[in-house]
Amino acid sequence: xxxRPQLIFLLAVFAVLAVVPFLGARxxxxxxxxxxxxxxxxxxxxxxxxQTGNLSFGHAAFLSIxxxxxxxxxxxxxxxxxxxxAGAVIMSAAAALIIGALCVRLNAIYFSMLTLAFSMLVxxxxxxxxxxxGGDDGFVGVDVPIYLTNPYSFFWFTLAVCALSVVAxxxxxxxxxxxxxxxxxxxPTRASFLGMNVKRMRLAAFVIAGAFAGLAGCLLAMYVRGMxxxxxxxxxxxxxIIMVLLGGIxxxxxxxxxxxxxxxxxxxxEQYTEYWSFVMGLILLAIVMAxxxxxxxxxxxxxxxxxx
Amino acid sequence: xxxxxxxxLTKNFGAFVAVRGVTLQIEEFATxxxxxxxxxxxxxxxxxxxxxxxxxxxxxxxxxxxxxRLQPHEIVRAGMARSFQRVNVFSRRTAFENVxxxxxxxxxxxxxxxxxxxxxxxxxxxxxLRLVRCEDEALRRASExxxxxxxxxxxxxxxAAKPKLLLLDEPTAGMSIAETKSTIGLIKDVVADRGLTLLxxxxxxxxxFEIASAISVLHHGEIIASGAPxxxxxxxxxxxxxxxxx
Numbered sequence: 094x095x096x097r098p099q100l101i102f103l104l105a106v107f108a109v110l111a112v113v114p115f116l117g118a119r120x121x122x123x124x125x126x127x128x129x130x131x132x133x134x135x136x137x138x139x140x141x142x143x144q145t146g147n148l149s150f151g152h153a154a155f156l157s158i159x160x161x162x163x164x165x166x167x168x169x170x171x172x173x174x175x176x177x178x179a180g181a182v183i184m185s186a187a188a189a190l191i192i193g194a195l196c197v198r199l200n201a202i203y204f205s206m207l208t209l210a211f212s213m214l215v216x217x218x219x220x221x222x223x224x225x226x227g228g229d230d231g232f233v234g235v236d237v238p239i240y241l242t243n244p245y246s247f248f249w250f251t252l253a254v255c256a257l258s259v260v261a262x263x264x265x266x267x268x269x270x271x272x273x274x275x276x277x278x279x280x281p282t283r284a285s286f287l288g289m290n291v292k293r294m295r296l297a298a299f300v301i302a303g304a305f306a307g308l309a310g311c312l313l314a315m316y317v318r319g320m321x322x323x324x325x326x327x328x329x330x331x332x333x334i335i336m337v338l339l340g341g342i343x344x345x346x347x348x349x350x351x352x353x354x355x356x357x358x359x360x361x362x363e364q365y366t367e368y369w370s371f372v373m374g375l376i377l378l379a380i381v382m383a384x385x386x387x388x389x390x391x392x393x394x395x396x397x398x399x400x401x
Numbered sequence: 402x403x404x405x406x407x408x409x410l411t412k413n414f415g416a417f418v419a420v421r422g423v424t425l426q427i428e429e430f431a432t433x434x435x436x437x438x439x440x441x442x443x444x445x446x447x448x449x450x451x452x453x454x455x456x457x458x459x460x461x462x463x464x465x466x467x468x469x470r471l472q473p474h475e476i477v478r479a480g481m482a483r484s485f486q487r488v489n490v491f492s493r494r495t496a497f498e499n500v501x502x503x504x505x506x507x508x509x510x511x512x513x514x515x516x517x518x519x520x521x522x523x524x525x526x527x528x529x530l531r532l533v534r535c536e537d538e539a540l541r542r543a544s545e546x547x548x549x550x551x552x553x554x555x556x557x558x559x560x561a562a563k564p565k566l567l568l569l570d571e572p573t574a575g576m577s578i579a580e581t582k583s584t585i586g587l588i589k590d591v592v593a594d595r596g597l598t599l600l601x602x603x604x605x606x607x608x609x610f611e612i613a614s615a616i617s618v619l620h621h622g623e624i625i626a627s628g629a630p631x632x633x634x635x636x637x638x639x640x641x642x643x644x645x646x647x
Contacts, residue, residue, distance in 0.1 A: 265514045272518040273511035276502045279491045286451070286489075287506035288477035288562055297512065 099346045100263045106349075107256045114245050122248045124360065128353050129255045130312045135336040135348035136262055137305030142334070143342040144266060145298040146278030147197070150205040151212025152306055153329035154192070157219060159185040159307025160314035160324060161226050167315075168236040178311045185307020186300050188215075193299030197292050200281075209327060216325035231321035235314055251312055258305060259349070265301065266345050274298055335373065338380050341387030350388050404429040404566055404598045405450070410459030410469075412445055412622075419445040421622040423459070427566070427615075432592060432599040434609045437619035438642065443602040444486055446619065447570050450600075451483045452476040463566065482564035486571045486602075488551040492544035496535050496554050499543055500526040503561035529557040533587060549580035553587065560591065567592070569601040573608055585611055610634075618642075 113125045138152045162184040166177035192211045196204055219226045226232055241247045265271050277284045277291050285291045314320045323329065332355070340351025355376070362372050384390055405427035412420040420442045427433050435443050448454040450461055452473040461468040463479055471479075491499050504522040505511050530536045533553040538546055543554055552572060559567060572588060573581040589612050592599045603609050609616060610630055617627040618639050626636040633639055 264517075267517050267519065268514045269505045269510045269516045269518045269521060270512055270514040272498070272502050273505055276491055276494075276506075279493055280489065282453075282473075283489050283491060283558075284502075284506070285473040286477055286483060286562075287503045287558070288474050288509075289506045289511050290472070290474050294511065301514075 132349040132352040134309040135352040139348040141302040145274045149208040151208035154212035154215040155185045155303040155306035156310040157325035159310025160320040163311035164232045164235045164314040164320045174238045182307045186304040189300045189303025193296045197295040219322040233319045235318045237315045341389030344389040347389040406462040408460040413457045433615045434613035435602045441619040442622040480565040482559040482562040483568035484555045490543045497539040503558045533557040549576045566598045
């Protein structure tokens with residue numbers, strides 16, 4: 094499921110992305126930045142949902158915790174960029190450790206529902222904790238370091254962070270731990286009878302997924318120059334699940350493709366109609382009915398039509 | 402010396418008593434068979450020993466270690482591995498990947514997120530596959546293998562945990578006569594080569610008398626006889642409830 098060609102393909106995609114700023118227009122640069130941030134978010138969910146087989150329905154909680162923390166550290170505490178981002182990622186990971194410890198005790202739909210419940214708690218806190226999050230109004234105005242205020246430099250920064258994260262997560266997925274997580278997804282009973290502490294492994298995956306979601310949150314907060322409670326709302330968690338499913342849940346690059354396609358479709362569709370939700374519904378329907386392995390599944394079917 | 406001591410083990414499912422006050426010692430290096438009619442509680446007993454189910458009352462001791470109520474992975478780490486009556490492997494993975502991930506877990510590097518797993522334990526995995534005569538199927542998905550091969554693969558997966566005590570739940574169930582024969586030979590060899598203690602359940606009496614050094618007979622969740630194969634064969638209770646049906 095994780096292959097070197099996929100990694101090479103991805104690095105090629107990043108290389109192509111690196112050309113975008115030279116097109117001369119500002120809009121493609123901003124769009125590419127957004128796509129990369131959501132791709133990283135989707136990729137982080139896939140560590141948990143795709144690789145370990147635990148479909149979290151509250152992954153946006155960690156996106157928003159990372160975003161609020163980064164915004165707060167940069168703006169209110171005046172910490173340097175690297176410290177703020179590291180701190181925000183640690184906050185997300187710590188929150189994932191606590192929430193995950195409670196969630197991994199449950200399986201399947203009960204796990205998903207509990208993650209949903211916790212993410213709505215995070216949303217409620219974000220809405221009400223005015224002194225930290227700005228409440229309903231959101232955290233408006235993030236002090237982004239001066240060297241990242243230009244959309245081009247922020248694009249390069251995002252590209253670097255996402256490329257490094259992709260490499261890191263690819264190393265994870267191809268590692269001994271990555272294989273062990275897949276074993277847990279495929280047959281948790283057998284995995285435990287190999288001597289694996291299944292709950293603790295699932296918790297480790299939960300924390301890693303939360304940390305990288307937090308990293309995506311840092312980028313989002315800086316890009317938007319603010320952070321809003323909607324980021325923690327369940328629809329955001331739902332959207333990232335659709336991204337992962339659209340791309341292909343059992344492949345490494347699927348979530349990135351899914352995020353890019355869904356995000357770009359949304360942007361394009363909204364130029365013509367206000368019924369984006371309707372279009373998204375149709376897309377979701379198509380995935381579930383016809384392409385359970387996502388876009389990546391279509392490609393591999395085309396490449397090897399005889400294999401089932 | 403007993404490697405496994407089961408003391409007064411009982412498991413209730415509601416009003417139904419699946420295992421009733423079982424007391425049993427498994428000697429080290431024994432090949433100990435648990436036999437009994439369908440529904441006698443053999444699999445439940447195995448599940449209690451291996452940590453898949455927790456007993457209502459009673460104790461299980463492995464060497465000096467108390468097992469009852471430990472998690473399966475802790476019991477595996479203590480030195481006990483098992484197979485299941487219905488094949489339980491990673492069916493969407495190849496035979497090689499099945500054994501490889503078992504070796505990863507056994508080496509305790511299942512948290513290592515830096516070490517590339519591509520060719521990790523390649524030699525050991527292939528050797529285990531050779532041992533269970535699945536080397537030609539190494540790159541085939543487990544689900545595509547013949548049933549007998551899947552059972553053999555599961556044996557390799559269990560052996561990858563480097564157990565001292567091996568629990569096999571009906572290792573030849575669903576196999577053809579030829580497969581059964583070859584599997585028995587295989588199990589005998591492996592147990593002797595690796596100095597294992599074997600605890601197994603089996604419904605095929607030929608298999609039992611072929612490899613068991615001790616037999617315990619389970620009937621309605623209770624041990625009604627236990628001892629050397631020839632003694633058990635002569636036991637009147639056993640003849641009546643079990644062997645007599647042959």
